[in-house]
Amino acid sequence: MLASEIIRRVRELQVRTGRQVADVLAGEYVSVFKGAGIEFDQVRPYLVGDDVRTIDWNVTARAGAPFVKRYVEERQLTLMIMADVSASQDFGSGDRSKREATAELCALLAFTAIRSDDKVGLVLFHGDVEQYIPPRKGQKHALRVVREVLAHGDTPESVTATGKRKGWRAWLRPRRRPRTPREDTSITRALEFLLSVSKRKTICFIVSDFLDEDFEHAMSMANRRHDIIAVLVSDPRELEIPGVGLVGLTDAETGKAALYDTGSVRFRERLAALAEERVSSLERRLRRRNIDFIHVNAAADVVEPLVAFFRMREKRSRR
Secondary structure: OHHHHHHHHHHHOOOHHHHHHHHHHHHHHEEEEOOOEEEEEEEOOOOOOOOHHHHHHHHHHHHOOOOEEEEEEEOOOOEEEEOOOHHHHHHHOOOOOOOHHHHHHHHHHHHHHHOOHHHHHHHEEEEEEEEEEEEEEOHHHHHHHHHHHHHHHOOOEEEOOOOOOOHHHHOOOOEEOOOOOOOOOOOOHHHHHHHHHHHOEEEEEEEEEOOOOOOOOHHHHHHOOOOEEEEEOHHHHHOOOOOOOOOEEEEOOOOEEEEEOOOOOOHHHHHHHHHHHHHHHHHHHHOOOOOOEEEEEEOOOOOOHHHHHHHHHHOOOOO
C-alpha cells in the first residue's frame, strides 16, 4: 500500500468513525469503563449515614466536630489495543479483509478513548511482538495508531535504540519487515510483553482471529492485573464455504496447502460445524476465565458488536 493510499484510508476512517464515536460510542464507553482508582478531593462535615471509616481524625480533632474525607474517581484511563498482524489477517472474501476490519475497529476504540481524554497505546503482534507504541493522548497520536495498523509490513522502519537496548525495545526486531506466511500467531508472547511494559491497570482489547493454542492461561494471568477483552475477527467464508467444486486452499500461517471438494454437501456441513464449534468453544473457554468476548464479522458493521458489548458491561455493573 502506497503512502498516499494509507493517508487516504486513515482520513476515510477518521471521517467515517467520527460521527459514530460522537453519536453512539462515547457515552457508552464512559459509562462502562471506570477510573483506575480514587483520589482525595476535600473534607466536609460528617452527616448521618456517612461511613465512619472516612472520618478524618486530624481535622476532627482541630475543628472539634467530625469531618469526613471526600474522594472523587480518578477518571483517566489507559486503553491498550493489541492487534494481530499475522498473515491470516490479510484474508477477506468481501469488500475488506480482516486486517481492514481490525483497523476500523482500532480507529473506533482509539478515537473514543481520545474523546474521553484517555491514553491509547498499540501493540502489533504475530509470532512475536512486531511494534509497540506507548500510550499517549491526543488526536494525532490516535491517527498514528490507526495508520500503523493499516500500513504494517509495507514499509520497513528502524526501531532500534542507541547503545544497549533495554525495556520494551529489547522485544522488537532491529527492523520492521513485511509479513510472510508461516508466522504463527502467539497471543501468549504478546501478553507476556504487555505485562512487562504496563504496570498500571489498562483496558486491553486483543483483536485477533485467535488461530493459536494454549493461550487461555496467559490471558487469565493478564486479566488479573488488566481488564482483558478478546475480540474475534472472522470472515464469512471461514464459517461457511460455497459449493464451487474442487478448490485448493492454503493456510496463511503455516503455508500448508490441500485440495478440497466443496461440491460435497457433507464436507461443507462438516466444515461449517467445525467453524461454529471453534467460535463457541473459544467464547466458553474465555467466559470461564471471566474474560469478555466480542465477535466481529469482517464483512459487516463493526459498531454494532461494540455497542452491544458496552451495554452488556453496563448492565452487569449495575447488578
